Every structure is written in structure tokens, then in C-alpha cells.
Amino acid sequence: MENLEITRIWIGLDDTDTPDYGCTTATFDDLINSISHLSNFRVLERRLVRLWPFAERRTRGNGALSCIIECSSESIIEFESLLSLFFSNLGDSLQNDGEIHPQTSPALVYSFEQINEDFYWEAVRQKVDISDRIKKLSGIKKLTLNSDWGLIGASSAMAWKSNDESTWELISWRYPENIGHKREISSAIVKEMEINHPETFVNRDPTQEKGLIAPRTPCPVLYGIRGSTSESVLSAHKWLQSNPAVEKCQRFAIHRTNQLSDDHIRGFSTSTVLTKPVETKGAHSSLEVTHKGNRKTLVAFKEGGDVNRLLRKLIPGDRINWLGLESPDGSIHLERLRIESSVPRILGRPICCNNKTMRSAGVNQPLRCLFCQKIVLKHWVFENINLTDLELTNGWVEPSPSQRRHLSRPLSLGEPVMLNLN
Ligand SMILES: [Zn+2]
Structure with missing residues (x-):
């Protein structure tokens, strides 16, 4: 009689690509295919998990892969030997002149139970100490090559729990003979795809009329389609492939x-602007604001588009709401910005004849025009902050889609539920 006991397994993989070859997403697909013949094999969920953008040893976009699978409990021994075989073959394939690229630290982890979700939260919001992580992973099966750095991504991707709000990405891979050649997918077709499939998103950058679904590197990925449901990304993919x-x-x-x-990010903050913006080299802008009783430097990058444009309009006294990521140097790299209230922009004294400014004779004296002798009470002429050149969503600005982080929620998806931090 067949034993129908089923075992659930969590698997995580990271850092199997080199700067100019391979892609962990494709390697992970190979891995799943290499075990898919196990008895009663089933993939419950595949996951692509993005982690802290400032991590030192990160790959592009700092993403890692994981999945939850099931198979017959009696296949576990075979499962484990297939995984170590896969990993040793991977090691061989990454060898170049007998060495693995120093920037590649493949790690494969698996567990027969859900591991602590805190591993994910730690790795998405801050720097993780590798020796601390290794200590916490004791008892979990780990395979590593080169160094242990890949363990952070692999275990964090494994620890992440999806929820109703979690998005989907369909990744398609190229035929090996096409890799390195230009990808055949025009931005006009991507635009049409988006119109026909409104539940997909961030496929294009309308500010640059540029498709974003296809990478520009020689990696095996043909394209990635993001969307709010698995049905929407699948139907968009089928639509594309039928063209x-x-x-x-x-x-x-x-x-x-x-x-x-x-x-x-943990939520938005409200601050008062303390200094005028300073433009640094590369047209990045920064200024100082109040933050929890201290001063904090906010930075907007040139690529930040409207965020940078709005930051450069600010003057001391303006009240702002902002969302951003604290960089290792302590400054905040802005991701979204909004004016809560602005102070008047003083243009100067009123103007009268011959375009000349009216002047005061001294303290407690009114303003006088030297030509027509008109007298008015002393006052300033001011204007309100001008936001007409910005694209605002409920007052917020964000970078253009091609400059946004994978983790950042676009304003077009509605105002994010955000915790006001002060
Ligand atoms: Zn006058």
C-alpha cells in the first residue's frame, strides 16, 4: 500500500549570478525542474523577494528566490540528494579557470517548517550581520559556495510571508541561442499590453516612453510582467506571446x-524645513529638516524627477510629509514627498513707476514711490509655492517608474496605508 504522507518544504536560493552571466531566477527554475519528478510533487508558491536596497553585497535590485513545495514524505532522501547534486553542478557551472567569481556567493537553504518571519523584516529594512544570521540559522539545512553571504538573501526570501496585498511577477526566460542578442519586444507592444491588461502595472515609463519589462543586460530573462493577480500576469504573457x-x-x-x-520603509514623517536646498554635484539636492527633535538631511537624486524638483522649491518654515530610506551615512534618500503647508515666498517690496521698487525712509515709515510720491503701508509682496509643473497625486510626488525601487508602492495604486511616524 502506498504511503500518502506529504511533507511541505521551504526552499531559498540567492546569489547564483555573476555580473555578466546568469540570473538567479532562471537557476531557481532549473532547481524546481530538477525535483519536479518527485512523487506527489507540487509547488504551492514561488516567491521573488526584494531586500534592503543598501545591502553591501547585493545583486541588481537585491532580489532572492524561494518557494514552498510538497512531495511524498518517502521522497525526502531523494529530495535532499537531488538538491546537493544540483548545488554541486551549479558550483561547477560557475567555475571560471577553476574559480567562482568573487562577487558570487551562492546559497541554497531548505527547511521542513516555516522559519521565523523576522529574518525577512530584518533584511528588508536594514543591514544584516552575516555571522549573526548564520548563528540564527543553526539547524536549518544550508549549502553555500565561496562565502556565506548568499545565506542572508536565501533565508530572508524563505522567511517572507505573502499576504492579500502581495503582487505577482511572471518571469519568462529566453532560448539559450537568443541570450546576448537584442530582445524582440517593442515599447509600443508593451503599451498596448498595459491598456489591454489594466491589472498589470509598472510595465512602462510614460515619462520616457520606455518599456520596463525587459532587462537590458545579457541575462536569460526575456521579460517580467508585474500585476495584482496571477491571472492578469498570465493573460498578459499569453497575449504577448501570441504576437x-x-x-x-x-x-x-x-x-x-x-x-x-x-x-x-516604516511610514511617513512630518518635518519642518530648516535650510534652503543645496545642489550638490550631479544635480542631487539636499536640505535639513526637523526630525524627532533633531536635524536630518533629506536627499533627492536628479533621477528622482518630481521629488528632486519639489525639494528644490522648499524654503525654511515649510512643513512637509516625506517617505524615504535611511542610507548608511544617516541621510534620508527620498522616495515620496508632499507639502503639508508652505510659508509665503517673499518677492520683495511693491513695484511702482518705471518698474522701480517702493522704498521706506526708515523704521516705522511707510513705503514711497520716488517718482509719483505714492505712499503705502510697509509690506512685502509674496506668492505661494508654485507646484504647477509637478505631477501630484493627493499632493504627493514620486520618481518616474524607471527610477522607482522595486519595493516602492506607486502612487497610482492609491494612497498607501502609511503610519504617520510623528
Ligand atoms: Zn509711482
Whole structure:
């Protein structure tokens, strides 16, 4: 009689790509395929998890992969030997002149129970100490090459729990012979796809008329389609693949992701502007604000578009709401910005004849025009802050889609539920 006991397994993988070759998403797909023949095998969920953008040893976008699978309990021994075989083959394939690229630290972890979710929260919001993480992972099966750095991403992706708000990304991979050649997918087709599939998002940057779904690196990914449901990304993918002008993919998979979750930031803050903005080299702007009784430097990058434009309009006394990520140097890299209230912008004294400014004879004296001798009470002419050149959503501005972090929630998805931190 067949034993129908089923075991659930969590698997995490990270850091298997080199700067110019491979992609952890494709390697993870290979891994799942290598165990898919196990008896009663089933994938419950595949996950693409983005982590703290400032992590030192990060890959582009700092993403890691994980999944939850099930198989017959009696296949566990085979499962474990397949995984170590897969990992040793991976090690061989990453060898170049007998060495693995020093920036690649592959790690594969698995567990027969859900590991502590805190591992995820720690790694999405701050720097993780590698020796501390290794200590906390004692008892969990780990395979690593080169160094242990990949363990942070692999275990954090495994620890993440999806929820009703979690988004989806369908990733398709290219035929090996196409890798390195230009991807056949025009921005016009991506635009049409988006119109026909309104539940997909961040496919394009309308400010640059640029499609964002296809990477520009020689990696095996053909495109990634993000959306609010798995059905929407699948139907957009089928629509694209049915178009003869679009490159055919070799394979694809749908991932649950923490993209657009804002998990990397804790909420927005309200501050008073203390200094005028300073433009640093590269047209980045920064200024100082009040923050929990101290001073804090807010930085907007040139690529931040409207965030940078709004920051440069601020003057001392303005009250702002802001959302951003604290960088290792302590400054805040802004991701969203809004004016709560602004102080009047003083233009000067009133103007009268010949475009000349009216002047006062001294303290407690009125303003007088030297030409027509008109007298008015002493006052300033001012204007309100001008925001007409900005694209505002409920008063907020954000960077253009191509400059936004994978983790950041776009304003177009509605005002995010945010905790006001002060
Ligand atoms: Zn006059």
C-alpha cells in the first residue's frame, strides 16, 4: 500500500549570478525542474523577494528566490540528494579557470517548517550581520559556495510571508541561442499590453516612453510582467506571446513578490524645513529638516524627477510629509514627498513707476514711490509655492517608474496605508 504522507518544504536560493552571466531566477527554475519528478510533487508558491536596497553585497535590485513545495514524505532522501547534486553542478557551472567569481556567493537553504518571519523584516529594512544570521540559522539545512553571504538573501526570501496585498511577477526566460542578442519586444507592444491588461502595472515609463519589462543586460530573462493577480500576469504573457513581433520565450513562471509593498520603509514623517536646498554635484539636492527633535538631511537624486524638483522649491518654515530610506551615512534618500503647508515666498517690496521698487525712509515709515510720491503701508509682496509643473497625486510626488525601487508602492495604486511616524 502506498504511503500518502506529504511533507511541505521551504526552499531559498540567492546569489547564483555573476555580473555578466546568469540570473538567479532562471537557476531557481532549473532547481524546481530538477525535483519536479518527485512523487506527489507540487509547488504551492514561488516567491521573488526584494531586500534592503543598501545591502553591501547585493545583486541588481537585491532580489532572492524561494518557494514552498510538497512531495511524498518517502521522497525526502531523494529530495535532499537531488538538491546537493544540483548545488554541486551549479558550483561547477560557475567555475571560471577553476574559480567562482568573487562577487558570487551562492546559497541554497531548505527547511521542513516555516522559519521565523523576522529574518525577512530584518533584511528588508536594514543591514544584516552575516555571522549573526548564520548563528540564527543553526539547524536549518544550508549549502553555500565561496562565502556565506548568499545565506542572508536565501533565508530572508524563505522567511517572507505573502499576504492579500502581495503582487505577482511572471518571469519568462529566453532560448539559450537568443541570450546576448537584442530582445524582440517593442515599447509600443508593451503599451498596448498595459491598456489591454489594466491589472498589470509598472510595465512602462510614460515619462520616457520606455518599456520596463525587459532587462537590458545579457541575462536569460526575456521579460517580467508585474500585476495584482496571477491571472492578469498570465493573460498578459499569453497575449504577448501570441504576437508574432514578440520574441518567443523558452519557459516562464509566476512568482508571488513583495514588490510595491513599501516593506522597506516604516511610514511617513512630518518635518519642518530648516535650510534652503543645496545642489550638490550631479544635480542631487539636499536640505535639513526637523526630525524627532533633531536635524536630518533629506536627499533627492536628479533621477528622482518630481521629488528632486519639489525639494528644490522648499524654503525654511515649510512643513512637509516625506517617505524615504535611511542610507548608511544617516541621510534620508527620498522616495515620496508632499507639502503639508508652505510659508509665503517673499518677492520683495511693491513695484511702482518705471518698474522701480517702493522704498521706506526708515523704521516705522511707510513705503514711497520716488517718482509719483505714492505712499503705502510697509509690506512685502509674496506668492505661494508654485507646484504647477509637478505631477501630484493627493499632493504627493514620486520618481518616474524607471527610477522607482522595486519595493516602492506607486502612487497610482492609491494612497498607501502609511503610519504617520510623528
Ligand atoms: Zn509711482
